[in-house]
Amino acid sequence: MQGSQSGGWTASGGIDHTGTRPSVVADGLVKRFGDFTAVDGVSFEVAPGTVLGLLGPNGAGKTTTVNMLATLLIPDAGSARIAGHDVVHDRAQVRRSIMLTGQFAALDESLTGQENLVLFGRLMGLDKKAARLRAAELLEAFNLTEAAGRRVGKFSGGMRRRIDIACGLVVRPEVVFLDEPTTGLDPRSRQDVWNIVTNLRDLGITTLLTTQYLEEADLLSDNIVVIDKGRVIAEGTADELKERVSGTFCEVIPSYPDDIEKITELLADLVPRDQIRSASGGTALTVPAVRGTATLVEIVRRLDDAEIELSDVGLRRPSLDDVFLKLTAPADTEAPTPTGVASEREGAR
Template identity: 65%
Template sequence: MGTGPAVIVDRLAKSFGSFHALTGISFEIARGEILGLLGPNGAGKTTTVDILATLSRPDEGRAEVAGHDVVAEPAAVRRSIMLTGQHAALDDMLSGRENLVMFGRLQGLSKSDARERATELIDRFELAYAANRRVGTYSGGMRRRIDIACGLVVRPEVVFLDEPTTGLDPRSRQGVWDLVAQLRDEGIATLLTTQYLEEADALSDRIVVIDHGAVIAEGTADQLKERTGATYCEIVPRHRADLPAIVAALGSLLPEQNRPAEDASADRISMPAPDGTATLVAAVARLDEAHVELVDIALRRPSLDEVFFALTGDRPALEPEAAL
């Protein structure tokens, strides 16, 4: 195992006919880091993963995975990675244990070592109760867990998770989240593409946002939230009829553009909090003096959803990435 970045993407470009899927993207992933790759459908996420997993060749630029060039050393790259996506690549006619043993044998383990590793992973992924059942009887969450387990039979240096929780129920999604956190604990670099923004927020050490095949933002979730919008104060009165009284009490603290229209159906007021807690304290004092009863008043930060739409929402519709 090397000491440099686990993944290097340097000015990758890829076109499909007249459609430019990637237009020169660059980023790196450190060893043990989870990088969230976000973007609308057609932004280039799956194309990027396909190139890094040697399933597609770039037109321009270069990429390295675990120190190996994806074009010059594809076999070495494939030995270093695990790729799992929305559709688990399992044999439905075999049991979970048999799938694990098969993957071990395919990756060069002896029969006894493959069986031993299968037992370890079955215990780790809490699948002992279903290990001897055909995978065709598994639920979506169980299939995703056994799929990831198969990819870990031989420890990879880099894991590519392409929308791994699509179609899963909340409990199964949480189970996959726990597994992703375990990969980080083991020092395995992970590239996560997801359509669930809360997933990227919860799991990623850093996030790269791409659109139209280009990187448009990069940083931690907190850094992206700071970039998109400052902290604001949200005020929820117990009685909606008190909104005019709140507007009057806040006075100069509440900018004109944040004042609800008389015929609006709003049940709360959101206003900038440029001074953070000082703004909150001033608002509480004014509302207390006006004897306005509140359900809630708190400082809020933009959600990653708001960040995402602020960065990409005003862009034209894209071609479906599934076609790429």
């Protein structure tokens, strides 16, 4: 994942991770807007130097949660600590410990990339010489040296996102909040941001990432918290969440869809019949791999004996998309069957 866009960045200073204190602690956070409760008792912790992915549908309360942690909103109930500082009583200390990047770059478009970085450095208390040195270091680290003298208003979307994040790192934070940082970016620019997140982890900087891209959370997050309707509904690693949905399964795609019913009959004694599900619009079947690869081998043997031709058969795991859809589905809606080949292969890139 590490690439040239931000490779080689060696920020000055270090963070002491010798203790066991979490970098972020949210404990029963509540935020109301009139009669509407946007965040309803959200609790989680983020270990130092790790990436937490905060997932949820639009309006779930992700950005409101981040804004409380970043001291932009005061909680109506509950508490939170960032780098050991209370977000209500120690707001100044919290702000000195964090960097917050939203969906849109907070830059002066009339200034050049270098001028923006120097300005941020001066605002953060660096003298002129130190601010210029730091600006040069960040421009090189984020592969923006050639564009240093260009006005930010002329930057591409990916370059704007990189310079925005660089500005927030003029003085090294302990915690970085990235609120949907790749929204609206092209695939190459998204990859640039992913490289940056990976480098932040390598440098021991804690990152809280909200994203609408499940693949992004799968690739980058050490731990994931799923929020829906203002509440935490699941938490764990991507692997743990995938296992929670349905575990490993076998996907069987016959060359002739008319063989689906015959295949179902042949496999009915491997698992309960109601656990053999139709998938891909009725052109495939998914079967729980109750014995792992042994289940797959038995399926192939039986279908080969029955001379049933297959387009594909394999051992799959549910994608994070499957997890998300199942966890956030209305109570009266049947959860979708695993999406199988395409989504899992995409998420494994």
